[in-house]
Amino acid sequence: MYSAITTSVENAILLITINRPDKLNALNKTVLDELNTAVDELYNNNAIRSAIITGAGPKAFVAGADIGEFQGLKHSEGMDLAHKGQYIFKKIEDSPKPVIAAVNGFALGGGCELAMACHFRIASENAKFGQPEVNLGLIPGYGGTQRLTQLIGKGRAIELLITGNLLDAATALQYGLVNYVVPQDELLAKAHTILEQVNTKAPLAVGRCIKAANAVFDHTKDGFTEEVKMFGECFATQDMIEGTNAFLEKRKPNFQGK
Known part of the structure; x- marks a missing residue:
């Protein structure tokens, strides 16, 4: 069914894995379309009570957008791309079923935006967060300027946005961007433990x-x-x-x- 993500369900928890490890799980059109379909499944399948989004491999959650797809885009096409990303990420944010981002490595650009669209984040010790779009002559387009400011405050958000600097997991925890930092091999177990508790609630x-x-x-x-x-x-x-x-x-x- 999917070519760029994988899904599985265990204990009423839907696990969505961005599965392009050779490209550090970069977001392209296929990933966005398949992610949208998986989120629809989260909404519509009564056997699913909650979800985890993570990335394949040990290096990256999502290391950014697939920049090759940006080349040659005109003004209106760039806006269309941003509208599409914002629509899908808002659907995640508005899900009545909780979604945890299990950030297992780089969460940069669109990857940081995806993580921030989830209801909260758990990071592995090697995780890195950032919005380095200014290095490409761009700004975040999938809600990053808004959610980063909401989550860590205006001053810290603007500094990160205009420098393109990255946050390590410990600093992300200090800033309130993530709820927990755990060893990478404990990341999914931690997310499951929280959601199994949530799934007992109304x-x-x-x-x-x-x-x-x-x-x-x-x-x-x-x-x-x-x-x-x-x-x-x-x-x-x-x-x-x-x-x-x-x-x-x-x-x-x-x-x-x-």
């Missing part, structure tokens, strides 16, 4: 937590109003009834996502 409530948190950065919405609305919506779910009953009966809840 799916509709998990999705609303993500949606409400995203509303902080959506200037078309008032986050507090969204929170009130979604808090109220939870009272109309079977999961809320099950969760409160289980708490009062001192037993584990059995959530059905209804």
